[in-house]
Amino acid sequence: MTAQTLFIILVVLLLIADHVKKRRPKNFPPGPLLFPFIGTVVDFKQPIHLALQKLIGRYGNIFSVQFGNLTFVVVNGYQLVKEALVHQAEVFADRPHIPLLREIFKGLGLISSNGHIWRQQRKFVLSALKSIGVSFEERIQEESRYLTEAIEEEKGQPFDPHYKINSAVSNIICSITFGERFEYHDSQFQELLHLLAETLLLIGNFWGQLYNAFPWLMRWVPGPHNKIFKHWKKLKYFVNGVIAKHKEDWNSSETRDFIDCYLKEIEKSKDDSISYFNEENLLCSTLDLFLTGTETAATTIRWALLYMAVYPKIQEKVQTEIDTVIGQSRQPMMDDKENMPYTNAVLNEVQRMGNVVPINVPRMATSDITLAGFHLPKGTTLIPSLTSIMFDENVWETPDTFNPEHFLENGQFRKREAFLPFSAGLFLLIADCMKRRQPKNFPPGPFPLPFLGHLLHMDFKQPHRTVEKLAGKYGNIFSLQFGNLTFVIINGFQLVKEVLVHEGEYFLDRPQIPLIYEIFGAFGLVASNGHSWKQQRRFALSTLRNFGLGKRSLEERIQEESRYLTDAIEEEKGQPFDPHFKINNAVSNIICSVTFGDRFEYHDSHFQKLLQLIDETLYLQGSFWNQLYNSFPTIMKWIPGPHHTIFKNWEKMTCFVREMIAKHREDWNPSEPRDFIDCYLKEIAKADADPSFHEENLVFSTLDLFFAGTETTSTTIRWALLYMALYPDVQETLPTKPGKARFEILDKFKGTVLIPNLTSVLFDKNEWETPHTFNPKHFLEDGQFKKRETFLPFSAGKRGCLGEPLARIELFLFFTALLQKFTFQAPKDVKLSLKFRMGLALCPQPYQICALSR
Known part of the structure; x- marks a missing residue:
């Protein structure tokens, strides 16, 4: 028997079964021809009560219709509706299972x-x-x-x-x-x-x-x-x-x-x-x-x-x-x-x-009954048409x-007996339970909109400003809800320090943020928790140290890369240019040399596309669309929008890392590890290797290092050059690096997601003399550099940025090398702006700058 024959037999059997199921009982109210599977076909271009009204002329005041698996008996006219709802009220007291x-x-x-x-x-x-x-x-x-x-x-x-x-x-x-x-x-x-x-x-x-x-x-x-x-x-x-x-x-x-x-x-x-x-x-x-x-x-x-x-x-x-x-x-x-x-x-x-209520709420017969001479078995669904009465x-x-x-x-x-505007009761509405009660003594917050929570409270172009306003109203600890996610926001140096340092053991885990979890799962350095995170972090720190972190060899790599960067900027010959991807390329080459064992030329189109993917992803993950996805992941998966670009970009970056790992495998020599990937492959190959060391963790740990080791430092350097052009008198004295305002870590507090707000620390008026002014004197005392305890650009605690030592070296060497070689200034007749573009980090708006050789 062929597949085609089997298919025909199956279709025939389904048609027979559907016909038997839809067959009207004996002496059941008549109705239009029933089509297989569909049932009654009516003109849904017009309201259903008008479509049913048309059938009265053909079938009378009582007839039946079927929509899919549901059968309804429609009752029309005052006398018949009164008989069903008043005289036979006990029989038609129940609601059907709609x-x-x-x-x-x-x-x-x-x-x-x-x-x-x-x-x-x-x-x-x-x-x-x-x-x-x-x-x-x-x-x-x-x-x-x-x-x-x-x-x-x-x-x-x-x-x-x-x-x-x-x-x-x-x-x-x-x-x-x-x-x-x-x-x-x-x-x-x-x-x-x-x-x-x-x-x-x-x-x-x-x-x-x-x-x-x-x-x-x-x-x-x-x-x-x-x-x-x-x-x-x-x-x-x-x-x-x-x-x-x-x-x-x-x-x-x-x-x-x-x-x-x-x-x-x-x-x-x-x-x-x-x-x-x-x-x-x-x-x-x-x-x-x-x-x-x-x-x-x-x-x-x-x-x-x-x-x-x-x-x-x-x-x-x-x-x-x-x-x-x-x-x-x-x-x-x-x-x-x-x-x-x-x-x-x-x-x-x-x-x-x-x-207003053209069709009464459906009723269900609780026993067999005869209505207008027709037999209605127990369980029959009745629809009284109020339109037919009115x-x-x-x-x-x-x-x-x-x-x-x-x-x-x-x-x-004059009262009219046939006037029944409210006999239908109340409109049918759909419900689904979604309870979101907060524990007693939970941090306060604004009144949340149903379902949306506080999404509409936030200005996603500058969310840290919204948080600052809310802190003024609710204090240094308050809560916000976005869809199904609840966050507790921590503000001010003392409270942030208490949470991240003194109580650090309680705030080690990452929450399952839907978009991040969809991409990373529980792998890598950023999204993992528990034993896996401890193993991956320990190994990454050890490997970074082996390849020069904190040593002269890494300093030499940065010095070498700074020469490539200054050469690239010199090619602009003092004309206006956007330093964005030159800086990103230079900074990224440091982490690439450690993870991949190689650097990439500034004119490498394939690598430039990767850097642009990182930049776009960084922006989108701080946008409204990202928050919307995290709030309503089950819905947003099916809705078109920019959030889908995040997944596409991460997939491309993941493919790039997988390709690099595959190339390493081709000529891998366990006795001569060249970079992070080689070291990780060696760890995987060990007979007594921890089970958390496998290829997926290698892919996502490498991706974490590549992404984090590129964007944060390069963004800070871009801010630095912009500030230098705007403050030429500061530039002449070769200042220390500027601060930055951004959100950092998301931690879990007994299931509650905690957000330490670093903006509140870096702009705390109780800690900084002129918090909203660019002022290098914040870090000077009697002409000497002054460390500030409240300076937390990389967060703090056990889940602080593991690349912080590398970032500090990069910032100092790149910045001083650039100002040693060039004077940066705005193009002629152009006023530079300190306006930012919100993403995972606060980036400067795209700008052009002139680099004049000294």
């Missing part, structure tokens, strides 16, 4: 729960809202004042009322559930409202339906539906944070809001084995109230304002009634409603025409026209 809901809510909360959980939660919520609802009216009156004032600020100019209205409405339910309201200009709260609006839009569109139809497939398919999960995580995190704050100062005898009431119920029911009062149900119930208490009413008010603008005569009638009953001297009260039939009728007509031509005189007269009779308000 994939989006099931995956996120886990059957908790008010909307998606069933049985005993639902009854228990609903009873409690109704009781709690009633107990704290005495001042509902006053709260709404107060919020309406804030809303009218916010609108008055527009001074009659065109504006979008969307989020002003959403803020006002949401503040009512927030005051009840959270015990507070939010300002309309609160950026964090506005972000939440935007998330909520977009989530509701996405749930109701084609992508949300597609996910429910084919969840096993759509989990892996990129598309707008993934935003639903992202946004819900942010919203859930926000509510978790509010609950956590409530628990900090909760007093069971003084319940302030819904959360306090629920915490009291949890405490009261902790010994009840059948109680479902727990923090997960608190979270989901609070979210249900927050979301549904915001969007439905706010959307209706937005429709109302739109209809008033479209129908100015109707608006005039409403205003006349308001002026007559209320006037302009006081606020509206609920007692006024009975005396305002026209206003009441207009609001009801807005709700009918706005059709626009039923058998109920409304002019169903497709905005007409407040639908709710008036002889000038008095």
Whole structure:
């Protein structure tokens, strides 16, 4: 039997299985032709409620549709919907297992729960809202004042009322559930409202339906539906944070809001084995109230304002009634409603025409039932179509026209039995738990945005400035969150010294920063921890010493390379040039001679490309895109952007190192090690070699030395030449090297990621006489060089830079050799700038300079 025959048989079997599965039971409501695997095909270019409305004309007020593996019975018309939701309410009390809901809510909360959980939660919520609802009216009156004032600020100019209205409405339910309201200009709260609006839009569109139809497939398919999960995580995190704050100062005898009431119920029911009062149900119930208490009413008010603008005569009638009953001297009260039939009728007509909830929340039959003569087996999912009621031509005189007269009779308000704008309950929303509670007595920090944390707080072009401002507000130790990562920032010399030196044993490990871990794993010198790190660091230090670190031989190599550098600069003949890659090449050649046993010519195009890769990678790893990847790695892997260039560049640099190792293997002689790679190969070959010595650690240790041994020192020299051109009087006296400001080590403190902020040390006004001024006298005393304990350009402690001794030698010899040979100055009519470019290090912006021979 051929593969082609087997494939055909498999397809046929799948088609038969799908047909059997999708076959409608006997006397089941009819519906459109079912296509294999897909089910019912409808026009998703239009909203789903309109697509279903079209099927009424062909199949009547009850019909069935299938989307993927889900089967729905759609019920239309007032009489049939009333029969299902009112007369047969007990049968259709449960919620079906809709994939989006099931995956996120886990059957908790008010909307998606069933049985005993639902009854228990609903009873409690109704009781709690009633107990704290005495001042509902006053709260709404107060919020309406804030809303009218916010609108008055527009001074009659065109504006979008969307989020002003959403803020006002949401503040009512927030005051009840959270015990507070939010300002309309609160950026964090506005972000939440935007998330909520977009989530509701996405749930109701084609992508949300597609996910429910084919969840096993759509989990892996990129598309707008993934935003639903992202946004819900942010919203859930926000509510978790509010609950956590409530628990900090909760007093069971003084319940302030819904959360306090629920915490009291949890405490009261902790010994009840059948109680479902727990923090997960608190979270989901609070979210249900927050979301549904915001969007439905706010959307209706937005429709109302739109209809008033479209129908100015109707608006005039409403205003006349308001002026007559209320006037302009006081606020509206609920007692006024009975005396305002026209206003009441207009609001009801807005709700009918706005059709805010076009399809009711799906219900599930808890037993077999006959509805409209059709047999619905237990487990059948029912969708009551509220659209069919709101626009039923058998109920409304002019169903497709905005007409407040639908709710008036002889000038008095008329209740309509078929008016069911809220019978659908509340919108379905997707949730996924993401708790981020901090331990007690954890360092403080700004209020984090849900899901994003403090990403929007940071200026990623100059993050050290943001940190400096936060230190002014929260002190020398505070915390920040970026996505799922929490950092504790340490500032000031004394605290940094305490952490890195006195308590160094507790801060030895590296955290798993997603991007770094993706590239290096746990290999090399920078990213490794524990035994592997100790072995690699010990070996690297020993090998560097064997090849001249701290000896005359290495000094001679730097002196030789400085001659090549001065020769290259002389070729510019005093004309403006960018010294960037000449300096990088010279500095890199020192570490290359130690690791690879060779140096590279300044005109070697292949090596110049490598240096440019290092420069670009250094920049990108300090950018917003890098932080975004570290915050949301699972998402950012699939999103295009500059962060992918980081991986490509590291791959190219890794290939370069692997090629160098392969060349070394070809003529390797263990008795004559020429460089670091030879020594490492010899260590690997030892019979009793530590298991941490293998080729992957060789690759990444070499890469660490190459990268770190190139960029930091060369960047400092570039700053030095720039300062010399800007301070010619200092240049004449051959000063010591300048300081630099940058972030250094990331350490782990009992699982907490610690960032010692070296900027706070190098610019500490308590340690430096003129911290923000270039002043070599900071390091002079009576004309002699003065060591400063607070000078920590290479960090400190056991995980300090292992190449610090080499860097100090390079800085002194290269710098003095260059100033011995040249005078550096700005090109004619050019003003040099000290502005920096943020990356892993603070680099000067690209500049051109003139080097005049002395």
